[in-house]
Amino acid sequence: MSSSSWKNVCFNSNCKEASEKWRNGWRRRTGEYAHLCDRCASAYEEGKFCEAFHSSTSGWRCCESCGKQIHCGCIVSFHMFVLLDAGGIECLTCARKSFVLTPNPAWPPPSQSLPSQFERRKGFSVKTLGSIVGSGPVPWRIAPSLFKESNIQSEAQTRMPFEIDVLGGINLFGTSERLPTASPDKKRELPDERCFNGKLIVGPFDTFQNGHTALNPKEHPFLSVNNIQPIIFPIDDSSNFSLTTASSSKTEQDDTGQLSATFSTQNTISIPVDKKVGGHYRTDSCGETQVRNGKVQGDGRSRNQLLPRYRPQITEEELLQISSYSKSVITPLFEKTLSASDAGRIGRLVLPKKCAEAYFPPIAQPEGLPLKVLDVKGKEWVFQFRFWPNNNSRMYVLEGITPCIQSLRLQAGDVVTFSRLEPEGNLVMGGRKSSSVPSPDQGDGAVIKGNNVLIPANCQAKNKCVEGITVNGHMKGKSPSSFQPISHVSKADIGSTTSEIHEIKPIYSSKGKGSILVSKCKRLRIENDIELKLSTDEAQGLMRPPAKIVPSVFVVDGCEFEEFEGTAPIIGRPTILAIDPFGEKVKWVQCEDCSKWRKVPEDVFLPSGWICSENVWDLDRSRCLDAEELAVEKLEDILPAINKVSSKRGEITTKDADMSVTQERLDTLANLATLGDDEGISASSHFRSKRPWFPTEESSKHKQSCDCAICSSSKHRFRTLMERYVKHQLEEIGESASQKSQPQQFPEQVYNVDTHTVTDARNITPTRGEVSKIVCLDYHNGRKSSPSPLKSQIDLNIHPEREEDFSPVSESGTMKQLHPHVTEKFFMQQMPSGSGIGNLVRTRMQQDGIGGANLISLAADGGNQEN
DNA sequence: ACTCTGCATGGTC
């Protein structure tokens, strides 16, 4: 049938009924569905297509076990039988009784997961992939798998090789999966084990009528996120299994007469028990068909029961890489999250026993044998595949993997994948950086759910998930071998001056015990090794209360303050508020990647690692390649804080090292914050949630120079209170001050933070950065105030004897009582002597002896007067 | 002192 005609008549060559209304049948190699008329579609959906239309065609065979007739000659039913070693076929039902069918992880069908996944990948499309992998269809086979999964799908869907077609994208062969009704007089077996309309039901669907279930995305959150996800299919029988032939590719003529190119078939093969060799099964001498078994039959344990964490989830990037040098069929085998030991210097990768026995050559001696493995770049490595006797069992390891691990830039927590190239059978070792999934409800920050760190999408994209923090390369008292995997700081990194902040890996919680990075002892080690060089000012400017956290409110001098105790704040990206020519409040934010300034709405909160691609508000500037909206000079005028951050504009347009470091520190802090109550900041003995987020006690025990968590937090709290009080006072100054201080006209005016524009202090939470910007403005306007007067250190221990007064929940609860001395000291310290406003403040202070409240008022007022 | 090797131990499932 020509490609054009099928649009007008039923795709079923035995029907050819003309119609304007079509229903989808099986999926064709082109990626399109066979359009069927109602009658054919119904037959197809009912599993009667072959018996209805192919009854007179060749290809009918009987199940060797039950005798049921199965049509083996068309694409519609090719998946509904298994080929037996001794010849003949067996229907799936019988095969399942005798052997465990290949619970192959398959791929989401094009109509469901794959295209969406691909399309959702930035700069990646099926077409792209098709063009990359070759000029013609590239067959992808489903991995022979040992995986048993309780959440499984119909075995009728278990063998779904698909190819990537240049034109049609991904084509699932056999997407018309369904069980055959080979003979009308035979009861259709497994009536529900099929897909309708040629679609695999994946994703949200849960349970088939036969009790089989498909993957629940809730349990497999990655299913629709980043990776091409294998779908695990059901096996009812745990005592046996068979594997797909390794390399049976053939051409096949479908019932339309078209020649299917490079049709990769999967012949599920039963495995005779006596073929076990050293724990592995191989079928024949030609090596083309490999059948392996993880265990001796009769073993009480489910030999094919591999843990879900070993399910291969090869990524498209990896596929692309492999495809770049090989046109072979890639069969994902298994994967493993690198433990600290795996990624350590010892260079031993502990292999999951079943995987090793299933996919690696059998070894009888502990010495094992050299194993040639290709990496995704095609580079060849030779590892020693061996085992240790262990508890009457074996512990399989790959030795000498360190160079490869390093080559792949993998670290503890990352995932190493093993695939096999067919038909040559080469093992391919790939790697995947660990990633996390942003929670849809995490709002503008990162949250913790158990051990799963949920991070902003940008972090995810950049693999900057954080498990722990090591800043400045300081790792005190650590054991290199043990610490390195946690902090991911290599020896070379230690003491590195080029980059003081190292990429930290995410908490990986693939399994409870195995969570390399979550053991308490290591957590403690991490916290001891943390040396945050982020000033509290910098940090607080980016802090926001976590979503859904109800703050405790207290009143200071008539002003309500919110306090978030026991909760790690969410860290955002620094922004600079401004007013655009239309009078709209906007924020300017710098892309973390390209450092270009982008304008975003005023009310958005940006994650710490915000990048251009996340600029959904201005798609014309959603790439780092896109030019900045405003010229450098204009930006400089508009964003005086730029001058503060880096005195030279050039340092902004290029990568400002300091800014970068600061940002990285913020990232670090943000990431630390994402660790949340259980794992992150709160894991610190100082930051446990039992302690207020802004602790007020014990400060007297610490010296002024102390920058421990307690002191930092105390300072933090103090500043919070100060800022809010300042804000409150500034509001009281009234609109007049706001009008007086109306900035000179810029194309886009920086405005004096919310303090002049927001009237209800209770509805806002002034951030540290916003307060600081007041001074930025001053600076911009020519005043010599400190770039950030609040930025420099405030140490409550200046008057340690008054520590208790600083508590806002202390008796009076008024700021006037608690911070005159501190604020006085603070301003005396912060205001440069040459500063007009500073002098004015000093004068007033000396005149009336007032403290913080009026002082701040004067500061604001004085600033206006100075104008 | 350091690395490597082989095994043992103990936590987790």
Added chain:
DNA sequence: TGACCATGCAGAG
């Protein structure tokens, strides 16, 4: 309860 496996550790080099 047993298998698995991450990791510790002792001994050898």
